[in-house]
Amino acid sequence: MSKCEQCIIRQFNSLKTLRKDDLIRLSGCKTTKTVNKGEIIFDEGENINGVYCIKDGVCKLSKLSANGKDQILKLVVKGDLLGQRSLISDEPTNLRAVAVNDMEVCFIPKQEIIYDLKNNIDFSMDMLKDMAEDLRTADNVIVDMAQKSVKQRMAETLLYLYDNFGTDEKGSLNIVLSREDYANIVGTATESAIRILSQFKKEGLISTEGKYITLEDVEALKRVE
Amino acid sequence: MSKCEQCIIRQFNSLKTLRKDDLIRLSGCKTTKTVNKGEIIFDEGENINGVYCIKDGVCKLSKLSANGKDQILKLVVKGDLLGQRSLISDEPTNLRAVAVNDMEVCFIPKQEIIYDLKNNIDFSMDMLKDMAEDLRTADNVIVDMAQKSVKQRMAETLLYLYDNFGTDEKGSLNIVLSREDYANIVGTATESAIRILSQFKKEGLISTEGKYITLEDVEALKRVE
DNA sequence: CGTAAAACATGACATATATCATATTTATTA
């Protein structure tokens, strides 16, 4: 089994603040597993009882709305932690986590994380910083949802994916989502998402090949109204 | 000057976890001030350099969107802390705070709060819990913004105010907001907010007398679609 | 490989909401 103290992934999250002996302790009780694309890691209302450290892959965090549509709230990527919030608030999670592609994750039991939170002030301060950052992002999303058009939000989503996932050698986005996923990020009907992507394509802002999307005119996307 | 260790307000926020000697220390460096209705406590981009403890009154936290509209993200009330997030992330605040009515607040300098965060694990854990709770709320708001109609959001706003501020002897909401404020909470045009409130009035869901609003049929408001 | 299912695409139409215009009422202040 791989060892936390030798894992470079932890450099990207709060676990970087832990010292060697703590990491060795975590190594001893963590479990590693693979999650296939489309698999549910946890569902709304479940007790997670721990934290996932994402070694590879991407998953989407979503929440079901009253009308039956799933709103995607966050994409969690390699290097991120998953499940800290419900661990801290000691409540069942309010979100569903589904693998967007094949993933490799480590699961660290709740009591271990709690131990470190209570005994390592650097760890809890770093966690606080992460949450403050998440809250700031959430504020921005709320303002966008409330005040921007669907078309603007779609353009921003494409730019976000471009900035955070980059492109492959052909120039297409390094993350592949369904049109329904796009709709559920933007907060619109799937047909509307498809329509807007088609329109962007006609206008030369993007090109598509099946699910693969290439941003052809980043500056124009920034100017979409 | 009043003393933190005798102030009952702190029972409602994370300061409740502090011990007597810490509270006495805070008492020595805090400043108390009154803020008049409409006054800006801090503005987007400012360095706050501390935390406000709300002794009395209500203020609105808002963020200006690109199109020039102000989105209200949270109402901060008596007993709440204000400004923790930018203190923790050590960045200028992303929000504006404006008094909704006359307020009395205590200001505690940044280094004092940081000291307690680093030296009192109960305090930082409580702060973490608060933030986790705020994040959960933000998730719900995002889903509502993305998936619910303006009418539903207005109904929910009224119910939120009803639950959190209660009513006076005449039955009208204990918090008085302008129609523009309602629009900026719901995320709609001021005219639309006015129109929907008028419609609710015609349908007997609420009654109004100037800025005073009374919920006449709470159950019907819950069923608004 | 062929068939079924899922995803994608697009038209037609309904409707919620924004915008602009213009009263009317209420609050502010000279």
Added chain:
DNA sequence: TAATAAATATGATATATGTCATGTTTTACG
């Protein structure tokens, strides 16, 4: 108290977006 500004109200209209229908393409899988 009068004058002015701000807030509230409501109509008319434009537009963005959702919904329903239908067809096509892609994917999954027996």
